[in-house]
Amino acid sequence: MTDIDIYPTRDLSYDFLGLRFESPFILAAAPSTDNLEMVRRAFQMGWAGAILKTTSIEGTRVDLAYPMMSTFNHDGKKLFGMGNIDLISEHHIDNVEYNVRMLKKEFPEKIVAASIMAGRKEDWQRLVERLEAAGVDFIECSFSCPQGNIGEDPGKMLAQSIPATELTARWVKEAAKRVPVSIKITPHVTDIVEVAKAVKRSGADALTASNSLQALMGIDIRTFVPYPQLNGRSTYSGMTGPAIKPITLKTISEIARNVDIPILGTGGASTWSDAVEFMAVGAGVVQFCTAVMHHGFRIIDDLKSGMSQYLDEMQFGSMKDIWRKALPHLVTHDELPRRTVRSHINDPLCIECEACYVACRDGGHMAIDRRPTRIPVVSEDRCVGCGLCEYVCPVEGCIEMRVQPMN
Ligand SMILES: Cc1cc2nc3c(=O)[nH]c(=O)nc-3n(C[C@H](O)[C@H](O)[C@H](O)COP(=O)(O)O)c2cc1C
Secondary structure, three states: OOOOOOOOOOOOOEEEOOEEEOOOEEEOOOHHHOOHHHHHHHHHHOOOEEEEEEEOOOOOOOOOOOOOEEEEEEOOEEEEEEEEOOOOOOOOHHHHHHHHHHHHHHOOOOEEEEEEOOOOHHHHHHHHHHHHHHOOOEEEEEOOOOOOOOOOOOOOOHHHOHHHHHHHHHHHHHHOOOOOEEEEOOOOOOOHHHHHHHHHHHOOOEEEEOOOEEEOOOEOOOOOOEOOOEOOEOOOEEEEOHHHHHHHHHHHHHHHHHOOOOEEEOOOOOOHHHHHHHHHOOOOEEEEOHHHHHHOOOHHHHHHHHHHHHHHHHOOOOHHHOOOOOHHHOOOHHHOOOOOEEEEEOHHHOOOOOHHHHHHHHHOOOOEEOOOOOOOEEOOOOOOOOOHHHHHOOOOOOEEEEEOOOO
């Protein structure tokens, strides 16, 4: 196969929350799902489902400020992290009800979900009732907009309060007669497991973990105005994209290890292998947002063909075989094995860049020495096996960490 061949897609269908997903790849609540025409196109291109951008009851004020995007560029990679100061949708429930009806009529096999936010009990419940009547497949509740919640306590996220999370989730669940409800939480809490337990106690069916991270995206060092810049002012952004993936993996895995509740993964997934990682720590399905905003709906082809090839290579019968596979390997620091490890440089692969020498000299244990040939050598006495050199080496496989035999 050449690089440009697309691996034939196998059956990636998946049962989750009592629903049949064509594949585990769905669109997160975001600008890509705020427009009927765009969701139609996404479905035609092969996305399994979409969570329509968070909506509210008619009359709710949604006061957007532009420009709303900024980026965290890293190592020449644009949009390594993306910041936004977006709020919920300007389209209220009447518009979203219509979109749900149209999408379910045109694409009955796709999963059409809607995200909601409200301030008062009656509004939360009314939103649920109206979406159920419109034929939605499941409802996601945004308890974690980085710009805060509607109603009291502006700027604070609902999911940062355990009692408020439990109470509000109960209201929603009380109103939901037909469809599952997922609560979208934030990693900005002291103990994510306690939040997950509160959601479970409320009777909600699932958790969406775990939204954007609040961030200050950067500062113009000539004007000192942070980004995004709005006439000399700025505010904190919600950061998304590849930069936040490790935090999402931690959040999902912590919940999955401690609370028995289905999880929809969101936050930093861009590729099929990211999706494998999300599922391996306990996500049932994986939501994509920044990757689509950056590269378009067409990434679904890579997601499906990459996942198909991976499943074949691993000889997995279905994606269920990936689920929670990483969790048994996660232990506390106390439970880690204590071994003697030493770095080993494979001389024929060394390009003599000395990155390992410099890193070890100034950030490790001064355990790599220069030699006249310039291929560095590891001192068995000084090396502790920290692993830094392996990660600064630009050549794959040149440096490996070897476990020493026990004496
Ligand atoms: C511009 C923008 C708008 C968003 N709007 C919403 C929203 O209305 N409701 C919501 O629950 N999440 C919203 N999100 C968060 C996404 O649904 C998703 O959880 C987040 O972007 C992390 O995933 P990603 O790294 O794949 O982008 C938004 C994200 C972006 C970038």
